[in-house]
Amino acid sequence: MIRLEKVYKRYADGFQALTDINLDLEAGKIHVFIGPSGCGKSTTMKLINRLITPSEGKIFIDGEDITGVNPVQLRRKIGYVIQNIGLFPHMTISENVAVVPRLLKWDEDKIQNKVNELLSLVNLPPETYKNRYPGELSGGQQQRVGVIRALAAEPDIILMDEPFSALDPISREQLQDELTNLQENIQKTIIFVTHDMDEAIKIADNIVLMKAGEVVQVGTPEQILRHPANDFVKEFIGKKRLVEHRENPFLNSFDAEGVPSVKDVMIDKPVTASPSRGLASSLNLMEQRRVDSLIIVDKNRKLLGYAPILNVLSEISDETKVLADVMQSFKFAVKPDDPFTVALEFMGQNNAPYVPVVNDANVLVGAVTRGSIVRLMSEVYPVAEEVL
Missing domain, CATH: 3.10.580.10 (CBS-domain)
Incomplete structure (x- = not known):
């Protein structure tokens, strides 16, 4: 469980990036943060691994206040996937995936077994890909490696900052499918930042919708589609996606007569x-x-x-x-x-x-x-x- 209590973030120039953020993020779920550019979604995510420090408030992971945790040690226990992937070009795919396990001084046999297991999980056969370099892979394949590198040290929490937004639509959809399939097996707590509502609806167990540094609505995709909190949520989701009983004549027909004629x-x-x-x-x-x-x-x-x-x-x-x-x-x-x-x-x-x-x-x-x-x-x- 990740908990944010009364979190604020103000910068030296006076800019208020976050205002009174209160969230309970259930373990083992995909929590998607979404909202317009500059709404604070990435800032909120970066608080969790202390890349950013709150001006006020507390953040707890499994009941522990992370303020007292060494940030380097904290980050080694949290996977992180970013938009531009960040693979080391001079390292093989195997070496890239093994970076954090080696920092944690894992046994080499254990590292290689983990590399092979993870490559197989994302349909990159180890015998074909582990000795290649990032430049020899497509963008979608590189992003798959970025995802499994975040999983290599077996973290309980994975942060994903718009990881698929730079990919072509087909690769993006494939990776969304792979992520949801992968989550069925690994059951990690995933914090996923996106600006794409379709992506959020597709992959999320829980959506956190933000605006101007504040949380506007939290709920499952179904709850948000059926019960948008206000006009901003309706506009951001888009009228085409919304399901509002009171505005739909066919749903009125269902309520009054059972089914349409x-x-x-x-x-x-x-x-x-x-x-x-x-x-x-x-x-x-x-x-x-x-x-x-x-x-x-x-x-x-x-x-x-x-x-x-x-x-x-x-x-x-x-x-x-x-x-x-x-x-x-x-x-x-x-x-x-x-x-x-x-x-x-x-x-x-x-x-x-x-x-x-x-x-x-x-x-x-x-x-x-x-x-x-x-x-x-x-x-x-x-x-x-x-x-x-």
């Missing part, structure tokens, strides 16, 4: 065709509208059936055939006022791409499709747009 979910202009339409022109229509079947209706839009693309293709060589010759009957249709879950259940059980929606006179009024369900999800849970 079919008419709330359906598309009202599915791709339709006449039963007398020729197969070649039908195939062209499918290509234009990017669908794999056509809903067949008569001139009054009464539902007749559907024509899958495979049925059309199987008879395409016969110029006399029309959609009426290849269409199939629907097994199921729903009404506009039915709960949309009725359609969802049928689609799931029958692997159906859509369900037609008809009125009491069997006139087609729409369709519930996989796409319309995804749109429902994105409106109920805006963050789902980034996942799907």
Whole structure:
């Protein structure tokens, strides 16, 4: 457990970097500090290994006030990963990883076993990489080495100051995944500083959101997305990510009626065709509208059936055939006022791409499709747009 009690930081020029910081950071979790540039997130992190000393207040690690701990000894027990990696270019990868264990005078066999173990953990086979130099690795590979170097002395706490921000998006995402996977095995207390809200949501067990040297909100990603503390939090998170029950009509529908109705979910202009339409022109229509079947209706839009693309293709060589010759009957249709879950259940059980929606006179009024369900999800849970 890391505890910060009434911590302030003022510099000689009078600048107030931190004001009344009070935090309890649970052991074995990833705590992400985030906020605008200059908000104090990196300053707060650096207090933990005494790279910065508070002007007022106390910091405890496992109940011990770190003011009385030798800063060099303290730092050797805390891993530290920085944005520009900081590998020693004249040392091999093995030597870089082994720096702190050697300072701690570990046995050489133990050091080499630890190096091999850690390289394997981040998918850098030791037989391939341990004798290479940093300049022979990609940026993503170097950052992996930076992470495991911080783990080499088996610290309980790891500080990570925007470690992935200089990487390309693909490498960054891979390392985020590797960090969360690694944490499942090592269960360290990780303090991670970032300016990227998507990164914070992805990796954090706990988010500390800061502004102008103060803590604005602390909570799990789920808590912050659902219950932002104020307008600053809403703006920083971004409207697209927020999930606010009172502002969402679909959530209001869930509260009042249980689930939305079919008419709330359906598309009202599915791709339709006449039963007398020729197969070649039908195939062209499918290509234009990017669908794999056509809903067949008569001139009054009464539902007749559907024509899958495979049925059309199987008879395409016969110029006399029309959609009426290849269409199939629907097994199921729903009404506009039915709960949309009725359609969802049928689609799931029958692997159906859509369900037609008809009125009491069997006139087609729409369709519930996989796409319309995804749109429902994105409106109920805006963050789902980034996942799907």
